[in-house]
Amino acid sequence: MKDAKWIYEDYEFDNRITNLMWTISGDYDENMDRGEKSFISENVALYHAVTAGGRRKFIDWTKVKKYVISRYRAGFDKDIVLGLISMGSDVVVEEKIIAERPGVYDIRKKAYDDIFANYYKLHTNNLMEKVEHAIILEKMGTSVMLDADTSRLKKALLALQHREDTVDFLKGIEAIYMDYFPLFVEADEDEKKDLRDKQNRLRGDFSDFMLEELYDDDPEESEIEASVEELADALLGESQGDMSNGSDGQSGTQILRVQEEDLEKIYEKVAYYYGSSFLPISEVKKLQNRVCQGEHGNCRIHMTDGVIRSDSRNEFQQKYVKRQQTKNVEVFRANFKICKRNVNKLKESMSRTLVQEEIMDAIPSDAGLLVANKLWRINRSSNHKVFVKNIDNNKGSFVVDILMDSSGSQRRNQSKVAIQSYIIAQALTLVGIPNRVLGFSSFLDYTVIKRFRDYESPLSANDNIFEYFCSGNNRDGLAIKATCEDLLKRREDNKILIVLSDGRPNDIKVGKGQVDDVREAYRGRVAIADTAREVRLARQLGIMVLGVFTGKEQDLMAEKLIYGKDFAYIKDINRFADLVIKYLKQIIAN
Template identity: 50%
Template structure:
């Protein structure tokens, strides 16, 4: 992504406009536009890229392309590279078609091309994907920017592809370009090597792997494909509001974001939860007890799923295993990239907490008229008006501490996810080092399920803190139900001081899966807006009444601050810099322990 991106994050309505343009052009309202297909360098460029993303879906067999992408990601291909290659090769096929059908696109393209020309000098030249993308557009404008030898070679091979050829042959050529150039680049970056063209020429590439895509992906079991399709359709509607009609005969989306499915399909979809998130660590009776207690009122019909995640519990989903492994590796890579700074943060936090605990555990001696006699003061009896020759030792009666850290793992945190993982790791490691029991969990929503992913438990050893790097962001968030479910375990702890720290964007937001369309006439509601804010605020106050100290750490947009205040009252902290999360927690713990 090049240029100044701040404007796009502060303009939700414009972002929605870009998405709607893509859906309008494609006619596929249940097809989400991937972030790697967008460009936020300017508003005109963003509009143009949204239109072309929709055109690719309209004029090409997008099902084949999507299955190809999924097949390659399963083999650990980089998604951003795949989308960029598809964009470069296929844009020339769809661009003329969409302009012929919608003449106004030509003017948008003209404005976008001018912005590309201006921004070309600003892009990071080491980002080969942006360089390729911009060079491709500049060449379409009869401009020929100076590029390095590697970019020139890749561009030559892309240009050599016959865009009128069969789609399968085009995808095979894409595969060859990826394996020839980008496999080496990725490996070089991971090993911090400086690759050159001669190294790339010497890479042995196995092109025979392409054939498995045709057999494995195009001839999937029909029932499994139907279920996967329904899950994708529903999941996509969770991520963006106001999509319009879904275009599926089996699903209906009401204006209140309540999605209706029949009972048979609902059960098939629910059966896939463990497939996506790993087996639960609770028994069926324990889950039923939690759901009976908490899934009421606005959470009526919802379910909970406590899991250690796909890497540490039973899961036969090969794609999900690879995906989470890759996310963990990316988070660890970011941590190790600045490991000295992060270790200093751990030690600083550990020393601060230790110092506070030592100070608070010190014994204060006061002199009084009764208690244990102090021999050094016995002479005062009968000789002085100060008769306080006795002393009492006052011990700290505050008791022990236990801490729960609850991380919003919904899609809104995707741009922060490695920072969230790093900061949570710093806090958990420091707390564990000084002997304070702590649990770290992430929460998100999948259909009617609130998923609570446990990264470490209260009494786990310090090595378990590394599980936090499995954190990744996806889906929606039903904060009220997550807080209720997490509070149960905290209240069962024997420590006198129970602390719950919640990191979120202050915007609980979830759909409702309805199994009975007749209930919609009685006002069945989705979980968003004031309904969600009031419910979350209620659960925070209930937790406090039960003796839990609740702190909200807000990482969202300023426009959502009022909602955060309603939820957490005075005990919340707003930070624009997620990297200060551990410092904020340190200050809060100091305040709590001292007071």
Template identity: 50%
Template structure:
């Protein structure tokens, strides 16, 4: 593979540097940097987009931008054009501001853009939005591309915007550019832009009327929610989407839905390398394809599933990955051993609680009747007494046995909680195993269009296998709906009457879509985030419950994302601010479920 994909796998610690750079620029250390705000085509690109991600948070009032977008989209403005204009203009604003504060950013930016543009094999000149972005980037690099008069006029308007101006005035300029150059050049059938210069006209916007969009109470919750995805794309989207390769064999398209396009040759390389980076699959290729055929539909069309025990417990000749995962495991074990006595007490306490509860719930009542098993001590009544109840039946509670799946979000957003999640999952799984409750622990993360499901322990493994949970590490994205759907497949095959799925996540499904051909739309092409990801994950949770699986969502994210978690899991979810309470809280839930 080219330089564009190599370093993403063998320098995970660089990701922390990227996050720290964004936090330093923004000054807001409590905000997570979304994976969509990072570029993996090169290190310089990643560093530059980290700077821009921090600058967006520092310099842009996104609440005002959101209100503006809601109002204009409701009024009929073309969403793609408007969002592209805002993206270019606000990128220009924050870039100017951050360069003024940190002049060294210019060199980083030029190296980043240079790396990214190497990956472009073609630019569709008929796509004015892409052409506008591409020309803007060349202009920022002090290059002088040939451009038609209309693109030059639009860029001149953008360059004239004062980066130190109030956000209201900047949005007013967005409005003027949109109405002047784009209002009459839309093809309503396919939403592609076609220029007709004779339609260009000058407009004058009344500022008082323009400011009406700040009256947010006029908008319905549904309208505000609809535009949240667009805001997420703007705050997380990159000006030039990049997945560069030194040979330029990837055809990149900049799209508002974060679909990454690669050619067939690169796809084959990626598929062959998944096992190299994540370990060989424990399923045959035929079995994997059957599972994909059942699960990779609708929004997951074209996605793939990779079931693995990880690089340490399955064939893998990737020396660096073996070293990296070993180091992560050692770090997790070190943190556990630091407070091992306390954790061991917690395990024993939970084990005793589970065992006692199961004994109580499995106890049976003896009922005497006129049929059943004869009770010898009362056999004398036959023929001597009118009481014929000399037989008995042992009636159990009918609740049946239990099996539990624990599914851990292993995406990059959990990195800061990594060792705590591993320890708590170990405590819970060990206590369940000692109490003889079958349980499986899996982690999920995404790499391009693959959802990786890593099995740490299986249902019937002995208690020592729980130690493999310390191999838990975080990277990549998360396609929650597909992971839940595939996990439920295995859970439903179990013979136990009571099936429970516990999902630990931050409530923010986030993934990209890989397309093979940028010239035509394919199903599932929209990026898996925002409303799309939440709706799909909620659908899979409800489908699992209809099939008899009790699903509990354990939320570890920010309070601002709490509503999304509620939409996904309904009433059966727990919000824990302290991840170290995970095993205790889940045990309380299980106790409640078993008792009731």
């Protein structure tokens, strides 16, 4: 690292490598990320600029990300898949660039000489490391003795240079994985058999991964997202500003082009991954006609009870959800005393604040019901109030909806969010207040709303909340709008919506074929403004909306923009009940 300083304090050289990347990629709107620049030597830095440009030109990284997520869910070892993609993308990009620009061969040779000089450990037992070294040596024209496994895998990866496009490249990666690596999962034999069957079925329908949900591009959100982003940072250097308007560069548009024939298959995939709809198709279409307008004009709705409690043949997804359910329950049990105390405290507070009160207070008044024994005050006292007026303390009946953000950005908080929702629902149910618990996330152009309990469900239904798991994106504005549709139909006098979210609405835009859509992507300021607008509309219609913030402090500003003063940021679970009732009182008073 000693030479890193002189390379990158030389602004003329820094501009040179950026211009080289632009020349190769043909896209002058892209910037070269620091993670793509080499600190080994000037030669390596120049060559990394070449490959950075090539990766932008020849590889569709949206497809790569979707592929990795899909195969991870199917039980593939993500580290091996990412390693193969890393080495394979170099092979594909290098050969295509050299075919277009033969002079790159000399740049590569000098870079490989410097890279090879920095190898300090050629004797390794790790197959992936041995193959990586072997590929470099092969391209340098150096012949060395290799064991059979290393030699075969090296040849298979080098053969990828003939792959024509990203999907063809990924097919090659999958063939290598299936041929060279066993199943890497911690599971019993039955689960391994299920995973093998699922992986074998993937061979017959490789395009299946194109219908997978996209995860939030934040390397801290979850293990799989972190791994995908680590690869993207290393090979592509993408970055995303949460508060940007989503209009800068290709990565900001988040437009996924889907062929018409694939669009027809999307509903089947939605039902397969999330469970069948509990509403008839006719009712769903009526709902879509009412709520999928404006910013959500190209969207659709899917209402489900989930893969465990609805008609679903997706055994793999059922086991996936059950594993997360077990984790949520384990965290709940580890904090059982605290949770029970919160339920009881919240129940008692709600009894005093929300439940109808029968007591009538009679207060002295200048008009009302005459009190005979106070007539003596007339002309004898300054207090002429000889009447009483009855004040009705009845606040009216209440109904509550709890809406949970179930997108991938919540993955690190899954158990926490499930427990918070359970505490609120349990207290409401014990008090006798009708309440419904829903979760929402996005799958391509569908906003999937999962129902954990309905208004009249028994107390035992609250256990369904622990089925909460996170994946995909989130279109908060549409989820809030769709939820309010049913809430407004309730007969109760007072309607409350509690939204547990991280203040980061973020969704892709699905385009049909090559048709352009002038609307900006649903992220950053666009998504925050839309969600805030739906919250205001709900309040104008008489729904009291409370936001419970479950994200990071850096996103608090977005939460404030969406919910105004009526949101709770609860860091300490011990104070959960106190803070929820405080904010409920606040929104009722307002």
